[in-house]
Amino acid sequence: MHRSAPRLSRILACAAVPVMLVAAGCSSDSGGDKDASPSASASPSASAKPTVAPAAFSELPDACKSVKKKTVGSLVPEAKDKSGTADKSNDVSARGGCSWNGLDNKGVDGSQYRWLSVSFMRYESDQTRGPGDKLAGEYYAKQVAAVKATNGAKKVKDEPSAGIGDQATTVTYDLRKTDADFKYATVVTRTENVVATVIYNGAGYQGAKSPKAADLLKDAQKAAKEAVASVAAANK
Template sequence: MHRSAPRLSRILACAAVPVMLVAAGCSSDAEGDKDAKSAKPTPSVSAEPTVKPAAFSKLPEPCESVKKKTVDSLVPEAKDKSGTADKSNDVSARGGCAWNGLDSKGVDGSQYRWLSVSFMRYDSDPSRGPGDKLAEEYYAKQVDAAKATEGAKKVTAKPASGVGDEATAVTYDLRKTDADFKYATVVTRTENVVATVVYNGAGYQGAKSPKAADLLKDAQKAAKEAADSVAAANK
Protein backbone atom coordinates (compact mmCIF):
# COMPACT_ATOMS: atom_id res chain seq x y z
CA MET A 1 0.00 0.00 0.00
CA HIS A 2 2.78 2.42 0.82
CA ARG A 3 4.27 1.93 -2.66
CA SER A 4 1.02 2.27 -4.65
CA ALA A 5 -0.12 5.51 -2.99
CA PRO A 6 2.56 7.76 -4.52
CA ARG A 7 1.95 6.18 -7.93
CA LEU A 8 -1.77 6.83 -7.70
CA SER A 9 -1.10 10.46 -6.73
CA ARG A 10 1.07 10.96 -9.79
CA ILE A 11 -1.61 9.50 -12.09
CA LEU A 12 -4.30 11.76 -10.65
CA ALA A 13 -2.05 14.85 -10.99
CA CYS A 14 -1.33 14.14 -14.65
CA ALA A 15 -4.99 13.51 -15.38
CA ALA A 16 -5.83 16.91 -13.96
CA VAL A 17 -3.45 18.81 -16.26
CA PRO A 18 -5.62 18.74 -19.45
CA VAL A 19 -8.59 19.98 -17.47
CA MET A 20 -6.63 22.96 -16.21
CA LEU A 21 -5.37 23.76 -19.70
CA VAL A 22 -8.85 23.63 -21.16
CA ALA A 23 -10.15 25.86 -18.42
CA ALA A 24 -7.38 28.33 -18.99
CA GLY A 25 -8.09 28.28 -22.72
CA CYS A 26 -11.78 28.97 -22.22
CA SER A 27 -11.01 31.78 -19.83
CA SER A 28 -8.66 33.36 -22.39
CA ASP A 29 -11.27 33.14 -25.20
CA ALA A 30 -13.90 34.72 -23.00
CA GLU A 31 -11.66 37.64 -22.15
CA GLY A 32 -10.74 38.07 -25.82
CA ASP A 33 -14.45 38.20 -26.76
CA LYS A 34 -15.01 40.75 -24.01
CA ASP A 35 -12.14 42.91 -25.25
CA ALA A 36 -13.37 42.66 -28.85
CA LYS A 37 -16.87 43.79 -27.82
CA SER A 38 -15.57 46.67 -25.73
CA ALA A 39 -13.10 47.90 -28.38
CA LYS A 40 -14.29 51.04 -30.21
CA PRO A 41 -13.62 51.56 -33.91
CA THR A 42 -10.90 54.12 -34.64
CA PRO A 43 -12.42 57.14 -36.38
CA SER A 44 -11.07 57.65 -39.88
CA VAL A 45 -9.06 60.82 -40.51
CA SER A 46 -10.78 62.96 -43.10
CA ALA A 47 -8.58 63.94 -46.04
CA GLU A 48 -7.78 67.61 -46.56
CA PRO A 49 -9.71 69.26 -49.41
CA THR A 50 -7.81 69.23 -52.68
CA VAL A 51 -7.95 71.64 -55.62
CA LYS A 52 -6.80 71.42 -59.20
CA PRO A 53 -3.15 72.50 -59.51
CA ALA A 54 -2.55 75.85 -61.19
CA ALA A 55 -1.52 75.56 -64.85
CA PHE A 56 1.28 78.14 -64.72
CA SER A 57 3.89 78.40 -61.98
CA LYS A 58 5.79 81.46 -63.20
CA LEU A 59 5.46 84.68 -65.18
CA PRO A 60 7.34 85.89 -68.25
CA GLU A 61 9.79 88.75 -67.98
CA PRO A 62 7.33 91.69 -68.28
CA CYS A 63 9.60 93.92 -70.38
CA GLU A 64 10.10 91.05 -72.83
CA SER A 65 6.46 89.95 -72.98
CA VAL A 66 5.73 92.31 -75.89
CA LYS A 67 7.94 91.92 -78.93
CA LYS A 68 10.55 94.61 -79.53
CA LYS A 69 9.26 95.40 -83.00
CA THR A 70 5.74 95.83 -81.57
CA VAL A 71 7.03 98.26 -78.95
CA ASP A 72 8.93 100.19 -81.63
CA SER A 73 5.75 100.43 -83.67
CA LEU A 74 3.44 101.45 -80.81
CA VAL A 75 5.89 103.79 -79.05
CA PRO A 76 8.17 105.06 -81.85
CA GLU A 77 10.29 107.40 -79.71
CA ALA A 78 10.31 105.53 -76.43
CA LYS A 79 12.56 107.09 -73.79
CA ASP A 80 13.78 103.62 -72.87
CA LYS A 81 13.18 101.00 -75.54
CA SER A 82 13.91 98.21 -73.04
CA GLY A 83 11.05 99.46 -70.86
CA THR A 84 10.75 100.41 -67.20
CA ALA A 85 9.96 97.43 -65.00
CA ASP A 86 7.59 97.68 -62.04
CA LYS A 87 9.01 96.94 -58.61
CA SER A 88 7.69 93.66 -57.21
CA ASN A 89 8.43 91.75 -54.03
CA ASP A 90 7.32 88.52 -55.72
CA VAL A 91 8.17 88.37 -59.42
CA SER A 92 6.58 84.91 -59.73
CA ALA A 93 3.16 86.34 -58.80
CA ARG A 94 3.11 89.89 -60.18
CA GLY A 95 5.06 92.17 -62.46
CA GLY A 96 4.78 94.87 -65.09
CA CYS A 97 6.59 97.09 -67.56
CA ALA A 98 5.91 100.42 -69.30
CA TRP A 99 7.16 102.41 -72.25
CA ASN A 100 6.44 106.06 -73.18
CA GLY A 101 7.71 108.59 -75.63
CA LEU A 102 6.97 111.79 -77.57
CA ASP A 103 7.38 111.63 -81.34
CA SER A 104 7.94 115.10 -82.78
CA LYS A 105 6.37 115.76 -86.17
CA GLY A 106 7.83 119.23 -86.65
CA VAL A 107 5.23 121.72 -87.85
CA ASP A 108 2.62 118.97 -87.64
CA GLY A 109 2.98 118.81 -83.87
CA SER A 110 3.89 115.80 -81.73
CA GLN A 111 2.40 112.46 -80.88
CA TYR A 112 2.64 111.03 -77.36
CA ARG A 113 2.25 107.30 -76.71
CA TRP A 114 2.24 105.23 -73.53
CA LEU A 115 2.12 101.43 -73.32
CA SER A 116 2.07 99.24 -70.24
CA VAL A 117 1.60 95.57 -69.47
CA SER A 118 1.02 94.05 -66.05
CA PHE A 119 0.64 90.47 -64.88
CA MET A 120 -1.02 88.80 -61.90
CA ARG A 121 -0.67 85.06 -61.26
CA TYR A 122 -2.64 82.95 -58.79
CA ASP A 123 -1.69 79.64 -57.19
CA SER A 124 -4.35 77.10 -56.28
CA ASP A 125 -5.22 77.12 -52.58
CA PRO A 126 -7.39 74.60 -50.66
CA SER A 127 -8.98 77.40 -48.63
CA ARG A 128 -9.51 79.85 -51.53
CA GLY A 129 -9.99 77.63 -54.56
CA PRO A 130 -8.31 76.81 -57.90
CA GLY A 131 -5.89 79.32 -59.39
CA ASP A 132 -7.91 79.81 -62.58
CA LYS A 133 -11.06 80.66 -60.58
CA LEU A 134 -9.14 83.22 -58.51
CA ALA A 135 -7.78 84.68 -61.75
CA GLU A 136 -11.33 84.94 -63.12
CA GLU A 137 -12.32 87.07 -60.13
CA TYR A 138 -9.34 89.39 -60.58
CA TYR A 139 -10.02 89.58 -64.32
CA ALA A 140 -13.56 90.84 -63.67
CA LYS A 141 -12.28 93.44 -61.19
CA GLN A 142 -9.73 94.74 -63.71
CA VAL A 143 -12.41 95.15 -66.36
CA ASP A 144 -14.68 96.98 -63.91
CA ALA A 145 -11.82 99.25 -62.83
CA ALA A 146 -11.07 100.22 -66.44
CA LYS A 147 -14.72 101.03 -67.11
CA ALA A 148 -14.89 103.13 -63.94
CA THR A 149 -11.84 105.32 -64.72
CA GLU A 150 -12.41 108.74 -63.20
CA GLY A 151 -13.16 111.39 -65.80
CA ALA A 152 -13.51 108.87 -68.64
CA LYS A 153 -15.95 109.66 -71.44
CA LYS A 154 -17.41 107.58 -74.25
CA VAL A 155 -16.65 104.37 -72.39
CA THR A 156 -17.18 101.15 -74.33
CA ALA A 157 -16.45 97.54 -73.42
CA LYS A 158 -16.58 94.48 -75.63
CA PRO A 159 -15.05 90.99 -75.85
CA ALA A 160 -11.67 90.74 -77.59
CA SER A 161 -11.51 87.53 -79.59
CA GLY A 162 -8.37 85.50 -80.10
CA VAL A 163 -6.63 86.78 -76.96
CA GLY A 164 -6.02 84.27 -74.14
CA ASP A 165 -8.87 82.19 -72.71
CA GLU A 166 -11.01 85.31 -72.36
CA ALA A 167 -10.44 89.02 -72.95
CA THR A 168 -12.28 92.31 -72.75
CA ALA A 169 -11.34 95.56 -74.48
CA VAL A 170 -12.32 98.84 -72.83
CA THR A 171 -11.96 102.15 -74.67
CA TYR A 172 -12.61 105.71 -73.55
CA ASP A 173 -11.58 109.34 -73.94
CA LEU A 174 -9.85 111.28 -71.18
CA ARG A 175 -8.84 114.92 -70.98
CA LYS A 176 -5.53 115.53 -69.16
CA THR A 177 -2.37 117.66 -69.44
CA ASP A 178 -4.32 119.97 -71.79
CA ALA A 179 -4.75 117.22 -74.37
CA ASP A 180 -7.47 114.82 -75.44
CA PHE A 181 -6.22 111.28 -74.79
CA LYS A 182 -7.56 108.13 -76.35
CA TYR A 183 -7.33 104.98 -74.19
CA ALA A 184 -7.53 101.28 -74.98
CA THR A 185 -7.28 98.76 -72.14
CA VAL A 186 -7.29 95.03 -72.88
CA VAL A 187 -7.68 92.67 -69.94
CA THR A 188 -7.04 89.02 -70.73
CA ARG A 189 -6.92 85.81 -68.71
CA THR A 190 -4.93 82.71 -69.61
CA GLU A 191 -5.58 79.90 -67.10
CA ASN A 192 -4.42 81.29 -63.73
CA VAL A 193 -2.71 84.44 -65.08
CA VAL A 194 -4.27 87.81 -65.89
CA ALA A 195 -2.51 90.28 -68.18
CA THR A 196 -3.64 93.89 -68.47
CA VAL A 197 -2.43 96.02 -71.37
CA VAL A 198 -3.03 99.77 -71.40
CA TYR A 199 -2.26 101.82 -74.49
CA ASN A 200 -3.02 105.51 -74.82
CA GLY A 201 -2.00 108.49 -76.88
CA ALA A 202 -2.62 112.14 -77.62
CA GLY A 203 -1.61 114.82 -80.07
CA TYR A 204 0.28 117.94 -78.92
CA GLN A 205 1.09 121.29 -80.50
CA GLY A 206 -1.80 121.16 -82.91
CA ALA A 207 -1.52 117.46 -83.79
CA LYS A 208 -4.72 115.42 -83.83
CA SER A 209 -5.39 112.67 -81.33
CA PRO A 210 -4.95 109.10 -82.61
CA LYS A 211 -7.99 107.28 -83.93
CA ALA A 212 -9.65 105.09 -81.29
CA ALA A 213 -9.97 102.15 -83.70
CA ASP A 214 -6.26 102.21 -84.52
CA LEU A 215 -5.31 102.47 -80.86
CA LEU A 216 -7.54 99.52 -79.97
CA LYS A 217 -6.12 97.37 -82.77
CA ASP A 218 -2.57 98.01 -81.55
CA ALA A 219 -3.52 97.35 -77.92
CA GLN A 220 -5.07 93.99 -78.85
CA LYS A 221 -1.90 93.01 -80.70
CA ALA A 222 0.23 93.79 -77.65
CA ALA A 223 -2.23 91.94 -75.38
CA LYS A 224 -2.09 88.81 -77.53
CA GLU A 225 1.70 88.81 -77.39
CA ALA A 226 1.61 89.26 -73.62
CA ALA A 227 -0.88 86.41 -73.19
CA ASP A 228 1.14 84.11 -75.47
CA SER A 229 4.31 84.88 -73.53
CA VAL A 230 2.80 83.32 -70.39
CA ALA A 231 2.55 79.87 -71.93
CA ALA A 232 5.98 80.25 -73.54
CA ALA A 233 7.56 81.07 -70.16
CA ASN A 234 6.16 77.86 -68.63
CA LYS A 235 7.34 75.38 -71.27
Protein backbone atom coordinates in the same frame (compact mmCIF):
# COMPACT_ATOMS: atom_id res chain seq x y z
CA MET B 1 -39.76 37.99 -4.96
CA HIS B 2 -36.27 38.76 -3.59
CA ARG B 3 -34.89 39.29 -7.12
CA SER B 4 -37.55 41.86 -8.09
CA ALA B 5 -36.59 44.29 -5.31
CA PRO B 6 -33.09 45.17 -6.65
CA ARG B 7 -34.49 45.47 -10.17
CA LEU B 8 -37.20 47.92 -8.97
CA SER B 9 -34.59 50.00 -7.12
CA ARG B 10 -32.48 50.22 -10.28
CA ILE B 11 -35.43 51.40 -12.41
CA LEU B 12 -36.36 54.11 -9.86
CA ALA B 13 -32.75 55.29 -9.72
CA CYS B 14 -32.56 55.60 -13.48
CA ALA B 15 -35.79 57.59 -13.60
CA ALA B 16 -34.18 60.25 -11.42
CA VAL B 17 -31.12 60.97 -13.62
CA PRO B 18 -31.01 63.14 -16.84
CA VAL B 19 -32.16 61.56 -20.08
CA MET B 20 -28.69 61.63 -21.65
CA LEU B 21 -27.28 59.62 -18.73
CA VAL B 22 -30.12 57.13 -18.91
CA ALA B 23 -29.11 56.21 -22.42
CA ALA B 24 -25.53 55.66 -21.30
CA GLY B 25 -25.97 53.79 -18.02
CA CYS B 26 -29.53 52.67 -17.55
CA SER B 27 -30.52 51.17 -20.85
CA SER B 28 -30.22 47.68 -19.47
CA ASP B 29 -30.23 46.02 -16.12
CA SER B 30 -27.32 43.90 -17.23
CA GLY B 31 -24.82 46.82 -17.33
CA GLY B 32 -24.69 47.33 -21.11
CA ASP B 33 -24.41 45.36 -24.33
CA LYS B 34 -21.39 43.12 -24.06
CA ASP B 35 -21.38 42.57 -27.83
CA ALA B 36 -20.92 46.29 -28.70
CA SER B 37 -17.41 46.98 -30.01
CA PRO B 38 -15.44 50.27 -29.50
CA SER B 39 -15.39 50.91 -33.26
CA ALA B 40 -19.18 50.77 -33.47
CA SER B 41 -19.63 53.55 -30.90
CA ALA B 42 -16.85 55.82 -32.23
CA SER B 43 -17.90 58.86 -34.26
CA PRO B 44 -16.99 58.76 -38.00
CA SER B 45 -13.83 60.65 -38.85
CA ALA B 46 -14.11 63.78 -40.94
CA SER B 47 -13.73 63.10 -44.64
CA ALA B 48 -10.52 64.37 -46.21
CA LYS B 49 -10.79 67.56 -48.26
CA PRO B 50 -10.40 67.12 -52.01
CA THR B 51 -6.96 68.08 -53.26
CA VAL B 52 -6.85 71.26 -55.37
CA ALA B 53 -5.02 70.75 -58.67
CA PRO B 54 -1.77 72.72 -59.09
CA ALA B 55 -1.96 75.90 -61.15
CA ALA B 56 -1.01 75.60 -64.82
CA PHE B 57 1.66 78.33 -64.77
CA SER B 58 4.33 78.65 -62.10
CA GLU B 59 6.36 81.47 -63.66
CA LEU B 60 5.82 84.88 -65.22
CA PRO B 61 7.71 86.24 -68.22
CA ASP B 62 9.93 89.29 -68.08
CA ALA B 63 7.27 91.95 -68.63
CA CYS B 64 9.68 94.19 -70.54
CA LYS B 65 10.27 91.35 -73.01
CA SER B 66 6.66 90.15 -73.17
CA VAL B 67 5.92 92.39 -76.18
CA LYS B 68 8.18 92.12 -79.21
CA LYS B 69 10.65 94.95 -79.84
CA LYS B 70 9.18 95.49 -83.29
CA THR B 71 5.71 95.90 -81.79
CA VAL B 72 6.94 98.32 -79.16
CA GLY B 73 8.72 100.35 -81.84
CA SER B 74 5.53 100.54 -83.87
CA LEU B 75 3.23 101.41 -80.97
CA VAL B 76 5.58 103.83 -79.21
CA PRO B 77 7.71 105.69 -81.78
CA GLU B 78 10.59 107.60 -80.22
CA ALA B 79 10.27 105.73 -76.94
CA LYS B 80 12.46 107.24 -74.22
CA ASP B 81 13.69 103.79 -73.26
CA LYS B 82 13.09 101.10 -75.86
CA SER B 83 13.90 98.43 -73.26
CA GLY B 84 11.02 99.65 -71.10
CA THR B 85 10.77 100.64 -67.45
CA ALA B 86 10.07 97.69 -65.18
CA ASP B 87 7.62 97.96 -62.30
CA LYS B 88 8.97 97.29 -58.83
CA SER B 89 7.94 93.90 -57.47
CA ASN B 90 8.88 91.97 -54.32
CA ASP B 91 7.91 88.71 -56.02
CA VAL B 92 8.53 88.61 -59.76
CA SER B 93 6.99 85.13 -60.00
CA ALA B 94 3.64 86.51 -58.79
CA ARG B 95 3.45 89.98 -60.31
CA GLY B 96 5.33 92.19 -62.73
CA GLY B 97 4.93 94.99 -65.22
CA CYS B 98 6.68 97.24 -67.71
CA SER B 99 5.90 100.49 -69.54
CA TRP B 100 7.12 102.53 -72.48
CA ASN B 101 6.38 106.12 -73.44
CA GLY B 102 7.55 108.57 -76.06
CA LEU B 103 6.77 111.79 -77.90
CA ASP B 104 7.07 111.74 -81.67
CA ASN B 105 7.69 115.33 -82.75
CA LYS B 106 6.43 115.99 -86.27
CA GLY B 107 7.44 119.64 -86.43
CA VAL B 108 4.73 121.91 -87.84
CA ASP B 109 2.35 118.97 -87.89
CA GLY B 110 2.49 118.74 -84.12
CA SER B 111 3.49 115.84 -81.89
CA GLN B 112 2.07 112.45 -81.05
CA TYR B 113 2.43 111.01 -77.57
CA ARG B 114 2.07 107.28 -76.86
CA TRP B 115 2.17 105.22 -73.68
CA LEU B 116 2.08 101.43 -73.44
CA SER B 117 2.08 99.24 -70.34
CA VAL B 118 1.87 95.51 -69.69
CA SER B 119 1.25 94.02 -66.25
CA PHE B 120 0.87 90.45 -65.00
CA MET B 121 -0.72 88.89 -61.93
CA ARG B 122 -0.31 85.17 -61.21
CA TYR B 123 -2.25 83.05 -58.72
CA GLU B 124 -1.24 79.77 -57.10
CA SER B 125 -3.83 77.13 -56.28
CA ASP B 126 -4.82 77.21 -52.63
CA GLN B 127 -6.42 74.42 -50.60
CA THR B 128 -8.72 76.92 -48.86
CA ARG B 129 -9.34 79.57 -51.52
CA GLY B 130 -9.50 77.29 -54.55
CA PRO B 131 -7.75 76.65 -57.90
CA GLY B 132 -5.40 79.24 -59.36
CA ASP B 133 -7.48 79.76 -62.49
CA LYS B 134 -10.58 80.47 -60.35
CA LEU B 135 -8.69 83.05 -58.29
CA ALA B 136 -7.32 84.62 -61.47
CA GLY B 137 -10.87 84.77 -62.85
CA GLU B 138 -12.01 86.70 -59.80
CA TYR B 139 -9.16 89.19 -60.18
CA TYR B 140 -9.88 89.47 -63.91
CA ALA B 141 -13.46 90.56 -63.19
CA LYS B 142 -12.31 93.13 -60.62
CA GLN B 143 -9.68 94.48 -63.01
CA VAL B 144 -12.24 95.01 -65.78
CA ALA B 145 -14.56 96.79 -63.34
CA ALA B 146 -11.72 99.03 -62.13
CA VAL B 147 -10.79 100.07 -65.67
CA LYS B 148 -14.41 100.90 -66.50
CA ALA B 149 -14.60 103.04 -63.36
CA THR B 150 -11.51 105.14 -64.23
CA ASN B 151 -11.96 108.60 -62.73
CA GLY B 152 -12.86 111.19 -65.36
CA ALA B 153 -13.30 108.65 -68.17
CA LYS B 154 -15.86 109.48 -70.85
CA LYS B 155 -17.44 107.45 -73.64
CA VAL B 156 -16.57 104.22 -71.85
CA LYS B 157 -17.20 101.11 -73.93
CA ASP B 158 -16.40 97.50 -73.09
CA GLU B 159 -16.87 94.23 -74.92
CA PRO B 160 -15.50 90.69 -74.89
CA SER B 161 -12.60 89.98 -77.22
CA ALA B 162 -12.15 86.51 -78.72
CA GLY B 163 -8.82 84.91 -79.50
CA ILE B 164 -6.85 86.39 -76.59
CA GLY B 165 -6.24 83.91 -73.78
CA ASP B 166 -9.11 82.10 -72.07
CA GLN B 167 -10.99 85.33 -71.37
CA ALA B 168 -10.51 88.86 -72.63
CA THR B 169 -12.35 92.16 -72.35
CA THR B 170 -11.50 95.41 -74.12
CA VAL B 171 -12.31 98.78 -72.58
CA THR B 172 -12.00 102.07 -74.46
CA TYR B 173 -12.60 105.60 -73.21
CA ASP B 174 -11.60 109.24 -73.55
CA LEU B 175 -9.79 111.17 -70.85
CA ARG B 176 -8.82 114.82 -70.70
CA LYS B 177 -5.44 115.48 -69.05
CA THR B 178 -2.35 117.67 -69.47
CA ASP B 179 -4.44 119.94 -71.71
CA ALA B 180 -4.93 117.18 -74.27
CA ASP B 181 -7.66 114.71 -75.20
CA PHE B 182 -6.30 111.21 -74.60
CA LYS B 183 -7.71 108.07 -76.15
CA TYR B 184 -7.37 104.87 -74.10
CA ALA B 185 -7.57 101.22 -75.11
CA THR B 186 -7.20 98.56 -72.41
CA VAL B 187 -7.22 94.79 -72.81
CA VAL B 188 -7.67 92.65 -69.71
CA THR B 189 -7.11 88.98 -70.41
CA ARG B 190 -6.81 85.76 -68.42
CA THR B 191 -4.78 82.75 -69.50
CA GLU B 192 -5.17 79.89 -66.99
CA ASN B 193 -4.02 81.31 -63.63
CA VAL B 194 -2.44 84.49 -64.99
CA VAL B 195 -4.10 87.83 -65.73
CA ALA B 196 -2.42 90.22 -68.16
CA THR B 197 -3.49 93.84 -68.53
CA VAL B 198 -2.37 95.90 -71.51
CA ILE B 199 -3.00 99.65 -71.49
CA TYR B 200 -2.32 101.75 -74.55
CA ASN B 201 -3.11 105.44 -74.83
CA GLY B 202 -2.16 108.45 -76.89
CA ALA B 203 -2.84 112.10 -77.64
CA GLY B 204 -1.96 114.78 -80.15
CA TYR B 205 -0.10 117.93 -79.10
CA GLN B 206 0.61 121.30 -80.73
CA GLY B 207 -2.33 121.09 -83.08
CA ALA B 208 -2.02 117.39 -83.92
CA LYS B 209 -5.20 115.32 -83.83
CA SER B 210 -5.73 112.61 -81.23
CA PRO B 211 -5.29 109.05 -82.50
CA LYS B 212 -8.35 107.08 -83.57
CA ALA B 213 -9.80 104.84 -80.87
CA ALA B 214 -10.17 101.93 -83.30
CA ASP B 215 -6.47 102.10 -84.22
CA LEU B 216 -5.40 102.16 -80.59
CA LEU B 217 -7.62 99.20 -79.77
CA LYS B 218 -6.25 97.13 -82.65
CA ASP B 219 -2.69 97.81 -81.51
CA ALA B 220 -3.52 97.06 -77.86
CA GLN B 221 -5.02 93.70 -78.87
CA LYS B 222 -1.88 92.84 -80.80
CA ALA B 223 0.28 93.59 -77.75
CA ALA B 224 -2.08 91.57 -75.53
CA LYS B 225 -1.77 88.50 -77.77
CA GLU B 226 2.01 88.71 -77.56
CA ALA B 227 1.85 89.11 -73.76
CA VAL B 228 -0.34 86.00 -73.44
CA ALA B 229 2.00 84.01 -75.68
CA SER B 230 4.95 85.05 -73.53
CA VAL B 231 3.33 83.49 -70.45
CA ALA B 232 3.15 80.08 -72.11
CA ALA B 233 6.71 80.46 -73.41
CA ALA B 234 8.01 81.26 -69.92
CA ASN B 235 6.56 78.01 -68.56
CA LYS B 236 7.87 75.55 -71.17
